[in-house]
Amino acid sequence: MSNPIVGILMGSDSDFEIMKESAKVLKDFGVPFEVVVTSAHRTPERTLEYAKSAKKRGLKVLIVGAGMAAHLAGVIAAKTTIPVIGVPINSSSLNGIDALYSTLQMPSGIPVGTMAIGKAGAKNAALYAIQMLALSDKDLSERLENFRKDFERVVVEREKKVHEKLEKFLNE
Numbered sequence: 001m002s003n004p005i006v007g008i009l010m011g012s013d014s015d016f017e018i019m020k021e022s023a024k025v026l027k028d029f030g031v032p033f034e035v036v037v038t039s040a041h042r043t044p045e046r047t048l049e050y051a052k053s054a055k056k057r058g059l060k061v062l063i064v065g066a067g068m069a070a071h072l073a074g075v076i077a078a079k080t081t082i083p084v085i086g087v088p089i090n091s092s093s094l095n096g097i098d099a100l101y102s103t104l105q106m107p108s109g110i111p112v113g114t115m116a117i118g119k120a121g122a123k124n125a126a127l128y129a130i131q132m133l134a135l136s137d138k139d140l141s142e143r144l145e146n147f148r149k150d151f152e153r154v155v156v157e158r159e160k161k162v163h164e165k166l167e168k169f170l171n172e
C-alpha cells in the first residue's frame with residue numbers, strides 16, 4: 001500500500017473487532033491507511049510522539065477508537081492540528097456510554113469529531129474521513145457519489161422486502 005494518509009488508532013488490541021470496520025471501509029475506497037495500537041494511559045510517550053509526527057509523515061485524518069475512560073482521541077487532538085475523529089468503544093460494563101462522554105465532551109479549543117458507539121461509529125468514522133479527503137480528490141469524490149447511489153438502491157430493496165412481509169402478514 002502507498003503512504004498512509006489516514007491513521008486508525010486504538011487504545012488496546014481488544015478494540016480491534018470494532019476498529020477493523022474503519023479499515024474495511026478505507027480499503028474499499030482505496031484510501032491508504034495505517035493501524036496503530038497506543039494508549040494515552042499506558043503508553044503516553046509513544047502516543048504523544050505519534051501525534052506530534054503524524055502531520056510531517058503525511059497523515060491527513062486520524063480515526064481514534066477507545067473504550068472506558070477514553071482519553072486517547074483528546075490527547076492525540078491536543079498534539080496535532082490534523083482532524084481527529086473519535087469512536088467510542090463499548091468495552092465496559094457501561095456499554096460505551098463512558099467512552100462516548102469522554103470522547104465527546106472536549107473542552108473548547110481542541111475538538112474531537114465524535115461518532116456513534118461501536119461498529120456503526122467505526123464505519124462512519126472512515127466515511128467521514130473519506131468525505132474530508134474527497135474535498136481535494138476528484139476520484140475519491142466520484143467513488144463517494146457512487147457509494148451513495150448504491151446505498152440508495154439497497155434502501156429501496158429493503159423497502160420492497162418490507163412490503164412483501166407486510167402483504168404476507170396482512171393476508172394471514
Ligand SMILES: Nc1c(C(=O)O)ncn1[C@@H]1O[C@H](COP(=O)(O)O)[C@@H](O)[C@H]1O
Nearest residue numbers: 011012014039040041066067070071072
Ligand atoms: N481508553 C483507553 C486508553 C486511553 O484513552 O488512553 N487506553 C486504553 N483504553 C481502553 O481501555 C479499554 C480496555 O482495554 P484492555 O482490553 O486492554 O484492558 C479498551 O477499550 C481501550 O481502548
